[in-house]
Amino acid sequence: MLEKIIILDFGSQYTQLIARRVRELNVYCEIHPFNNIPETTADVKGIIFSGSPYSVRQDDAPQIELERFMQKYPVLAVCYGAQYIALHSGGDVQPSSTREYGRANLGYVSQSSKLFKNISETSQVWMSHGDTITEVPDNFEIIASTDSVRVAAYQVKGSETYAIQFHPEVTHSTDGKQLLENFLVDICGCKQEWTPDAFVESTIANLKAQLGDDKVVLGLSGGVDSSVAAVLLHKAIGTNLHCIFVDNGLLRKDEYEAVLEQYKHMGLNIKGIDAKDRFLSQLAGLKDPEMKRKAIGRVFIEVFDDAAHEVQNVKWLGQGTIYPDVIESVSVKGPSATIKSHHNVGGLPAYMKLKVVEPLNTLFKDEVRRVGKTLGIDDVILGRHPFPGPGLAIRILGDVTAEKVAILQEADAIYINNLREAGLYDQVWQAGAIFLPVQSVGVMGDERTYENVICLRAVESVDGMTADWCHLPYPVLAKISNEIINKVKGINRVVYDISSKPPATIEWE
Ligand code: XMP
Numbered sequence: 001m002l003e004k005i006i007i008l009d010f011g012s013q014y015t016q017l018i019a020r021r022v023r024e025l026n027v028y029c030e031i032h033p034f035n036n037i038p039e040t041t042a043d044v045k046g047i048i049f050s051g052s053p054y055s056v057r058q059d060d061a062p063q064i065e066l067e068r069f070m071q072k073y074p075v076l077a078v079c080y081g082a083q084y085i086a087l088h089s090g091g092d093v094q095p096s097s098t099r100e101y102g103r104a105n106l107g108y109v110s111q112s113s114k115l116f117k118n119i120s121e122t123s124q125v126w127m128s129h130g131d132t133i134t135e136v137p138d139n140f141e142i143i144a145s146t147d148s149v150r151v152a153a154y155q156v157k158g159s160e161t162y163a164i165q166f167h168p169e170v171t172h173s174t175d176g177k178q179l180l181e182n183f184l185v186d187i188c189g190c191k192q193e194w195t196p197d198a199f200v201e202s203t204i205a206n207l208k209a210q211l212g213d214d215k216v217v218l219g220l221s222g223g224v225d226s227s228v229a230a231v232l233l234h235k236a237i238g239t240n241l242h243c244i245f246v247d248n249g250l251l252r253k254d255e256y257e258a259v260l261e262q263y264k265h266m267g268l269n270i271k272g273i274d275a276k277d278r279f280l281s282q283l284a285g286l287k288d289p290e291m292k293r294k295a296i297g298r299v300f301i302e303v304f305d306d307a308a309h310e311v312q313n314v315k316w317l318g319q320g321t322i323y324p325d326v327i328e329s330v331s332v333k334g335p336s337a338t339i340k341s342h343h344n345v346g347g348l349p350a351y352m353k354l355k356v357v358e359p360l361n362t363l364f365k366d367e368v369r370r371v372g373k374t375l376g377i378d379d380v381i382l383g384r385h386p387f388p389g390p391g392l393a394i395r396i397l398g399d400v401t402a403e404k405v406a407i408l409q410e411a412d413a414i415y416i417n418n419l420r421e422a423g424l425y426d427q428v429w430q431a432g433a434i435f436l437p438v439q440s441v442g443v444m445g446d447e448r449t450y451e452n453v454i455c456l457r458a459v460e461s462v463d464g465m466t467a468d469w470c471h472l473p474y475p476v477l478a479k480i481s482n483e484i485i486n487k488v489k490g491i492n493r494v495v496y497d498i499s500s501k502p503p504a505t506i507e508w509e
Pocket residue numbers: 293342343344345386387388389390430464465501504505506507508509
């Protein structure tokens with residue numbers, strides 16, 4: 001049986017980080033919003049309460065029934081969770097005299113506490129709270145303090161309920177990982193068996209049981225997620241998996257052929273569909289980015305639907321959805337689903353009447369890569385930069401024509417090849433060239449030119465939600481600029497985008 005930890009989300013910005021840390025310790029965990037917690041089953045080994053942007057003293061602060069968890073499972077309550085238990089057990093929580101934010105050092109640690117095993121008395125911790133626990137009931141034992149926070153951690157005596165005011169999931173808490181490991185292993189008794197190998201083995205077995213002899217269709221994009229999903233499904237059901245790879249004419253230069261070849265080489269049952277003209281004709285004259293996205297989404301569905309119909313008796317649609325897309329998180333204003341709908345170009349209509357199978361929907365991106373490695377997928381695929389579904393159409397500002405696509409493909413290929421040659425490709429999270437339909441004057445030889453601008457964009461990021469521009473070396477930028485201007489007809493100027501997100505976005509449209 002797969003052991004798991006449940007993380008109750010009270011809306012903290014750090015909740016996903018707790019999940020990441022738990023998984024890094026090879027323990028499976030799930031995040032659930034505080035107000036939508038599934039029935040807990042025998043496989044649950046412990047519960048973690050997250051922090052929250054709310055104060056426990058607010059009328060509309062998130063509430064839970066503590067009896068559902070305390071004394072039934074080991075509990076680790078973080079920040080808001082710690083204050084919540086203290087307040088609702090007869091203690092008191094008051095606004096801190098000064099808001100405590102940032103690094104602090106413990107000054108006292110109970111040497112006999114299982115939670116603080118192998119953690120030094122002066123360990124650095126990360127604080128982020130506006131309230132302080134000022135009083136705890138008699139049956140609470142204070143097990144750690146800092147100079148200014150007397151109740152930095154407590155245990156409810158005679159139980160496996162622990163609470164900490166600081167954030168162990170943040171790397172600034174130098175022993176945070178040790179503390180989480182103490183909780184997971186020594187207190188919850190987890191065996192740390194959640195590894196990519198174990199995931200692959202159990203997922204393939206589950207897929208076999210779930211799908212039997214049914215047929216599945218799956219749209220491949222060339223990206224990491226759909227590739228890993230395809231290989232898992234392929235290992236489970238073999239040629240009953242029918243992959244479809246659509247050339248929308250908006251891919252990178254030569255990418256369609258290269259990726260198709262790679263997939264075939266991997267043994268996938270794949271059909272490539274050249275739909276370049278269909279996409280380009282539907283894009284003709286469209287200038288508005290959202291109209292372009294909608295048109296591409298619509299044509300994709302038509303093309304995919306046609307191809308799926310050619311497979312007889314198909315019952316399932318495979319998708320490479322990953323965990324961050326499905327986690328319901330709690331926003332400050334109340335629960336909301338953080339699904340990036342505008343990014344999901346391939347959402348399919350109900351009339352296709354297919355059941356959905358999503359083998360990666362419990363994994364974070366870095367876990368998908370590790371699973372991909374375990375499956376033997378080529379590093380070229382696993383290390384590929386994210387690329388938007390609508391492709392180069394949203395990197396050509398305004399209307400899209402075959403000529404502009406060809407120009408951008410050339411410039412982009414020079415850019416990406418140079419990043420690879422300079423050993424920079426893997427350091428950059430995402431890079432791409434953008435076609436700006438702005439004419440400027442230039443001079444080539446004796447001739448005056450009046451041509452377009454290519455903008456280069458390269459960003460560092462963790463998940464694409466925030467990003468900073470990369471400080472690419474000037475000599476590399478100089479080489480790329482020269483090569484583009486010399487070789488790509490129609491371009492006489494190259495600029496570099498030095499905007500961070502926010503306030504800018506990664507794509508220009
Ligand atoms: P932005 O431009 O919103 O991009 O900062 C964040 C990440 O999302 C990608 N992106 C898209 N992906 N369809 C997609 O599949 C889209 O319409 C889309 N728009 C942006 C972008 O490439 C970046 O990785």
